[in-house]
Amino acid sequence: MAYMSGNPSNVSFVGAFLNTLGDRLFSAFNVAVEANGRMARVEALQALSDEQLAAKGLRREDIARHVFSDIFDV
Known part of the structure; x- marks a missing residue:
């Protein structure tokens, strides 16, 4: 039998954090290009x-x- 160590809410928080981090890195890369x-x-x-x-x-x-x-609206 397998047991999950950790709180499921922590898992979803980490997933959301990684998604946000990935989105921001991708956005920064696009801006640079x-x-x-x-x-x-x-x-x-x-x-x-x-x-x-x-x-x-x-x-x-x-x-x-x-x-x-x-x-820029100049």
């Missing part, structure tokens, strides 16, 4: 000449606002 892609976009736009930026309807000072416009 997305930020890396956005920074690559910023660098690519910064490498363009002012004339090339103007052809895209951008000014150099608006690059960050353009790339991050869906995150």
